Amino acid sequence: MNEYAKQLKKKWATLLLLFLFPLLLIGMIVGLIAALLIPDENTPIQVALVDEDLTKESKLISTLLTETASGQHYLQIVSTSKKQAQQMMDRNEISTYFLLPKDFTDDLYEGESVTIPMTGNPLRPIDSYITKELVDSFARYIAAAQANILVINEFAKETAMSKDERMEFMYGQFIDFTLYTLGKDRMLDEEVIMNAASSSPRNYYLLAGWFIALSIWLLSFYSILGKEETKAMATRMTLSGVTLGQRITGKVIVSFTSGLILASILFALIRYAIQIEFFLIDYVRFGLFTALYAAILLIGIALIDIWVSAKKTALFLGCIFVFISLLLSGALIPTLYFPQSIQTVFPYFFSSISLNWMMDLVLEERNYANFTSLTVYFCFFFLLLLFSFSWKERWRQ
Structure with missing residues (x-):
């Protein structure tokens, strides 16, 4: 560790460039992606409703x-x-x-089961997704209305009411329930989707x-240290009793x-730009998530370094690993823009x-955190690293 730290101190000019270059590159890439994907905040989502039933209930x-x-x-x-x-x-007028x-x-x-077909615009995937949530909510209210109407209908059949009177009574109940659920904006209020990528794109892409910069810096530091480790230096370390695991x-x-x-x-600069209120416990939570992510990413890079002897190949595979990690995280492209079938995989990476969790803590001001999943990941990667050390040392001997 002392030897590697000395190497970094000798390259202070390179480190300064390493600090600035990812920021400029990320700023251009993220700015381009945000401009292409994020819609105008002042443009409402346009949705068309087609009534093929044309009854007084459907018209209502x-x-x-x-x-x-409206x-x-x-x-x-x-x-x-x-x-x-x-x-x-x-004509791309509706989503x-x-x-x-x-x-x-x-x-x-x-x-009978009521199905509400929906057709989305492939050019507006995020708007279509939001509308799907609205339609799902609408379907739940329809199911609730249907359950109430059927119960009332069963009791009404036991009375002396005629069929016409019973149908009129059920229609009145339908109106009451519909006005209760829709007339007071209940459905629309409950289904406002808090998507940081569209509701606050500036803050989302800053974070x-x-x-992305953190991931690039971790890979870059590890690559610089590996590049400086020549075969002669590795031999001297081995003769001095330094094991592969220690290196x-x-x-x-x-x-x-x-x-x-x-x-x-x-x-610290981003926090000043976003102007969020962070307490000590928030820094602790955010720091733990950062530390766990950094440790897992570096261990993954180290595993590639251990099992791939060619340095250029190991560097290439390490870059691929970091790129896939960033792509699946939603940092490059928000996960909402991927196909629905693929989105189910992302939460497990x-x-x-x-x-x-970082987005929730910073943008949503979440006051709790769950570290279980990342801790399990860290333990798994750490045990895999220990196993690799042991196996590689035995194989070298």
Whole structure:
């Protein structure tokens, strides 16, 4: 560790360039990605509603949804035909359209499953995702209304009411329930999606850029130390009794310390720019997530270094490992923009877990944290590193 620290001190000019270059590169890349992906905050999401049932119940729902959304600054719903909705989507005027299908009312009253088809605009994936959450919420309210109506219908059948009177009574109950759930903006208020990438893109990409810079610095420090370790130096260390495990551990610890120092300086600047209120416990939580992520990333790079003897190949694979970690974390491209089937994998990867909790602590001001997943990852990688040390030493002997 002392030898590696001396090497870094001799290269102070290189370290200064190492501090500045990733910031300039990340600023350009993240700025380009943000400009392409993040929509205008003042432009509401345009959604079309197609009523194919054309009953008084479906017309009531269409009217209430349209009027409820008209007072919102983030969502607008227009009632059109299916042909008009498809034409509007082809012209990229709407992000999504959904249907109230034929027999919608009959299925509702008869207790049949009610399906609400939705078609999203592939050019507006994030808007389509938000609309999907809205439609899912709407479907839950429909299911709740259906359950209430069926219960009332069963009790009404036991009375002396005629079928026409019973249907009129059920319609009245349907109106009451619909007005209760939709007329007071309940559905739209409950389904406001707090997505930091779109609600506060500047803060999101500032923190994402910091996360990318931290990863690049960790890889760079480890690579610099490995480059300076010549075969002659490795031989002298071996003759002096320095094991492979001690050398790798020294590089990991020095890289870990140096990377966190630069990251702390940059985070202080970002915190000043974002103007968030951080208490001591918040610094502790954020620091633990940072330390666990940095340790896991460096151990992963070290494992590649141990098992790949060619330095250039090991460096290339290390870069690939860091790039995949950043891609799956959502720092380069928010995970919301990936296909729905792939998004289910992201929450189980260590970089995604780390960045999500960091975002919650900084942008959402979360006052609690769960370190279990990252701790399990760290223990697994650490045990794998110890096993690699033992196996490699035996193989060399």
